[in-house]
Amino acid sequence: MKRITSAQLCSQLKNLGINNGDVVYVKADLLSIGIIEGDVRSGLLNALLAVVGETGTIITAAYTKTFFFPMFNKNRKFFSAASTPNTGSLAKLMLKHPASIRSKHPTNSYVAIGPASSQLLSNHDHTSSSFEPLRQVMRLKGKCVIIGCIDSSPGHTTTHLAQHDLGYASQNIFKGLVGATFSLDGETKVFLRKDFGGHNLGARKIYSTYLDKGVIRTSEVGNTTGLMSIAQDAYDIDIDLLKKDKKLILCSSPTCFSCRVCWKYNILDIPKYISAKLIQKFILMLKAIS
Template sequence: MNNAIFYLLKKTLPKSLKARLKAMQKKKREKQIASYKESGQVISGAMLEEQLTALGIKRGDSLLVHSSLSRIGYVENGPATVLTALSNVLGEEGTLLLPVYPFTSDVKSYVAGNPVFDATHTPSGMGKITEVFRKQEGVFRSLHPTHSVAAKGPLAEYYTGGHAGQLTPFNKQSPFFRLSANKGKILLLGVSLDSLTNFHTLEDALDFPYPVYEEQAYELQMIDVDGTRSITKTRVHNPEMSVKRRCNDFFDLFTREEVLVPGMVGIKECYLLDAEKLHDCMVRNFLEKGITMYTPNGK
């Protein structure tokens, strides 16, 4: 199911049903983990490093990772093992980036609650791996109230430094666009193209014909790493457009144009994308055929 549709459906459920759904999901994950343990399908750090290298990740790469820990199998020692494996493959010359967005539902619902984004203390809503990474020593976090990114490595400040004060989260000052401009890579670790945030760089790079953003700009409070408070404006995606996204329809196109390479990580087929080729492919197909994730078959 499209993530945006799932979030909108979940939003309409009464609290009692939300609690039941959450409990069912937790029980399903626990049962799956128990099954992995019993069958001996325990994934080690060494196994992950071998698979990540085979997929095409190299020392010195800049790598943005969208992840789901439970979907790649039972990993020994959990998030810490995944992060260590990624760091070892990238080496000291590489820079690791993870999304640490503070919301767990749709963005509009999140900002409607007038949250205060604290760069040091606001947790990530993007899963266990991202939250463990956020707390690691030497990690920088971009100062954006809805789409902050955490980064560690020699280019961490470069990727995160321009995000503050941007009216839209994915423009040329964002970590997402800078990744494409710097020949970075994107790893979809246990997740589909629905999780590929870099789709949105197309919307901010060109005169986009669809109302993907709401007209209103929200004023949100932020606290930086020094404890300084400020107010920033940001626009959020229009939920009516978000439900029209058909991200996974791009799989064949991205494969043909060598934007995407599949490979096993853990027990799951995962995908490595070239961020520069991704952006160029989206721009070219939009300009020539009108193809976007809202209109995957063109105009």
């Protein structure tokens, strides 16, 4: 794995289409980029901040754990501004930045750094859609960037916002059953989640349309590949495709619990899922015997 300098990384991010003053929603796998000389731990974040400059803003997801029936054992299921995100190292690094702002949504918070942070996040709380900050990114003519996780975490969160806007995100069987607790005016409150994006691997199906419409730009970023699109352009494609086929976002794995079982509009896949899981267990049993 080749080493890369901060200057080279900044140049590559500019080639990807990130400019001074931009609002950029970022998903990234830091390990895939490689070793950044002189700035091993925070190299990507510092490069992003350098490229967007003092007038630009970086935002990423800082989602936290969701619990079944959070009204029980409330103190163990509590969200606060200090809660550790489960969305990767970039979110953790951004939360440690002295200029970062985190939204108050109890399960799907976001963190941002830059002058547009308050506009992006100030109203994102327990009363908001899980994916509402992406609407604010679009209003600010922002961009979506994926670095090093195109295969493992494909798709822009604009797709989940489109699911919400079309009413699909509320058709999950876990609606109202999972969530977290949080503090409101000094009291511990229970938040029950009502909208879900689901398994994001299905977003790979949308990439071909992104490419056909010319909304994707790619560039080398360290040892991996970066992908950039204008958030509004991606969202418009997401809405158009999901209007025609709400199941498009579902992945193709017959044993994926999230895609085969969790959606009320896809209940016909449940028997197929059960059959596939039984066959899978039978094969594993035969391998263990042999």
